[in-house]
């Protein structure tokens with residue numbers, strides 16, 4: 001039997017969490033487990049409306065853990081994230097699926113978390129303390145407790161951020177892979193390249209080889225070819241019902257090249 005416990009604050013829920021309990025965000029994944037009889041005995045939920053808050057200042061935005069993909073799409077100040085939120089599931093999923101839940105969604109999910117990784121977002125946990133880079137949180141999902149909010153740097157030039165999702169069923173199919181790139185430019189050269197892939201490892205991962213090929217370069221055909229060549233370097237794609245690891249490796253460079261060409265055109 002499953003019991004549902006409701007708390008007024010995230011801090012109270014965090015204190016009540018244990019190995020026999022699971023936190024319920026939007027529930028798109030947790031409820032599947034509950035319905036299949038695979039969920040832990042206790043399901044914890046929080047009613048604090050602050051968890052659904054979006055706050056945007058000049059160069060950063062703070063997204064409460066309970067902000068949904070539909071909330072992101074309704075927020076004009078988050079327009080750089082609209083292409084990402086728009087392709088997560090169908091309308092019903094987007095109405096429920098939260099930003100924090102996406103950080104813990106297993107392969108092949110995690111498209112939004114992958115974009116947060118490329119953007120260099122940081123995660124705030126219940127109970128305060130310093131925010132942790134999303135990269136660290138993805139690497140170590142079991143530890144850290146309950147997410148309170150995510151702080152996302154807003155790209156100064158919206159054209160510096162690009163996103164691409166590859167799926168068999170369009171527009172809402174599950175990812176064969178997804179890619180996000182942040183390529184800020186100074187004097188025409190890329191400074192601080194960040195490229196991330198989704199569905200190319202157990203969690204979203206940065207593509208170190210592609211980032212090296214892009215850093216300090218102008219975004220032209222030769223640079224794009226070098227980055228595409230290195231696309232799968234250091235990634236660990238799984239085989240699943242959608243694609244084999246071999247296929248994912250083969251097409252990673254092709255799709256990265258398409259995304260970078262689109263960003264080159266501006």
Ligand SMILES: Cc1cc2nc3c(=O)[nH]c(=O)nc-3n(C[C@H](O)[C@H](O)[C@H](O)COP(=O)(O)OP(=O)(O)OC[C@H]3O[C@@H](n4cnc5c(N)ncnc54)[C@H](O)[C@@H]3O)c2cc1C
Nearest residue numbers: 025026027028029030089097098101102104105110111147
């Ligand atoms: C039909 C369908 C289509 C989907 N399509 C996509 C897709 O295209 N792309 C994609 O990325 N995902 C997709 N998903 C997966 C899922 O909907 C999303 O990843 C969603 O963002 C998960 O968020 P949630 O709030 O529903 O998570 P929940 O189901 O509530 O929770 C998922 C996990 O996150 C944990 N969690 C939730 N909130 C917190 C928190 N504040 N702190 C710590 N842990 C927390 C939960 O305990 C649980 O372990 C799809 C799911 C379905 C059912």
